[in-house]
Amino acid sequence: ESSVSRKTAFVQAEGADESCVTYVMHDEDHTLGNSLRYMIMKNPEVEFCGYSITHPSESKINFRIQTKGGLPAIEPFRRGLTELNDLCQHVLNTFEQVYSRSFSTFGKD
């Protein structure tokens, strides 16, 4: 109903409340889908989280979130994305740290 932009459309099932939402994420696949599912499943307020690729020739995923106690699904969705971003930032920092340190060990690059 509130199809906001081309990239993320929000599909809310008929009669359901805002705690059960399917997000359509365009131009995404298992890369973000599975990582984000993992992060959101780590949230104890989430009852269910899963995704599916609608069709091999369509580059979009349906990303479903159901929460406990009527919490709006957008909250764990946003939190999952933020946490995934922070995780990646730490991985990047660690990798670059180790990389610059091993520069001397393995010679020039």
Next chain:
Amino acid sequence: MAVPRSRVDEIRNCITLTEYGVRNVHTTDFPGNYPGYDDTWSQKRFEKNFRINIINMDDSTVEFDMIGIDCAIANAFRRILLAEVPTMAVEKVFIYNNTSIVQDEILAHRLGLIPIKADPRLFEYRNSGDEEGTEIDTIQLQLKVKCTRNPKATKESSDPRELYVNHMVYSKHIKWIPIGNQADHFGEAVIGPVHEDILIAQLRPGQELDIVMHCVKGIGKDHAKFSPVATASYRLLPEITFLEPIEGELAEKLKKCFSPGVIAIDVLEGKKLARVANARLDTCTREVLRNEELKHKVKIGRVRDHFIFSVESTGILPAAVLVSEAIKVMMSKCQRFLNELDLAQME
């Protein structure tokens, strides 16, 4: 609890290889699955356990251990390396003359697959519909070769290398033609094929190639020629545990079941005793489980969160730089959707 804690830990942390299958493959450490465990996501806990060790590194390859991360995310990095880190590759081929035996379309395809050494981070994506290209999104290359007879060749020679000039067209014949101020920006001889010895076509006297190419920025998802890696893969660290001491002749048998270097045999007071010397070298064949004497004495598995990455670059960027870029791509995906959500909430 009916199941002892040690058993639960094993299910959570170790993938077990059994004679007829692989057990505990899936990640199960989610909140609510295990009473007594706090499985809620914690950045602090993650940072405490997370480690990266670079095992080996040179210009074209990097091998590193990534420890303390879930396979969903490790796999995302691998997938991004293969398909979503951008590079520059030949996209448009303008054939002014091709009298060689290689057909135009085959030639164009071959040219597309040649890795072009140019830093993709310094370029923009070309807008769809733009046929011309500008200095910020296009690299222009030229291949102009004509084959002739070698006047200095001896009469009785039958060797094409002696008879002809330019009869083998290699990637080194591709020359960069800077557009706009590219020459000042990048300097001479920076942009061109990574390898100079890729055979493109063979010519005979009178045949010639006159080709101009446009390289654009793209990702491997669109076409494999844009993929920045030759391979990017990971495996899990193997884990071998003895349920009881393995001695004597059995130790020798055990050693033969694994790859060289995995099992060592110590001699203590004239008695042979097997020891796991280096589990990393194991290929996880499960040969040991075919041995009736040994299969109940050994447990083999893989550590769920210990990834041994191996990334091999095509030479466009150093492999380690590609890994950094892949992580940045992952972050930009998160950022993109967070921005979308912000926009949606403002409306």
